[in-house]
Amino acid sequence: MGIPDIRQLVTLDFEVYGHVQGLNLTKDTRDRCTKAGITGWVKNSKAGTIVGKMQGPKEEVEKMVTWLSSEGSPGCQIDRCELRNQGNLSRLDYKDFAIRF
Template sequence: MSNTKILFGNPLEFKMGTDSEQIHHNSTVSVDFEVFGTVQGVYFTKYCRERANLLGLGGWVKNSKKGTILGKMQGEKEKVEEMIAWLSKEGSPGCVIERCDLNNFEYMARQEFKGFTIRF
């Protein structure tokens, strides 16, 4: 059983915001995420930012008031898939990931964010 609420097969099932012919030529995607478990107090946001920047993703991450990690990421579909796997299974040292929920999938013409930041 996977730690992700929504499983990604081939191809990713993102909501289509434009006609499907254009979608097939566009590999830039956006997704919101929320990670549950023991994910605060273990530098999860720091490691998340480092991994996302290494993958060339744009977006942000932050600690929520309810003890989860919230974020948004944008980038090449394959890189977003890699990041989803990291968020769902690996995370920072010392964390215990229960699950990673994914929402608001969409294809984009281009990334809105330059770089990946930690929000407070």
């Protein structure tokens, strides 16, 4: 087997634009991230977007970004997902994934 592969941890901030509030996107994002081992937070913004921070295994975070960019919850009309402050981590800053208000 050899040396176990240490999964690369990444961090990023995201903002999802479009018709995205009131359609369970924050809840679905939390549920999907929790299941994927991603920590951080998500919330509705006053600007009508959904904003948050994800930290976790690179592969899982990339899958979530794809979902947030193109699919989202049923009924969502996503225009785009902007990413900011992307980087690598040695350890996670959050214990779980939460919805903030």
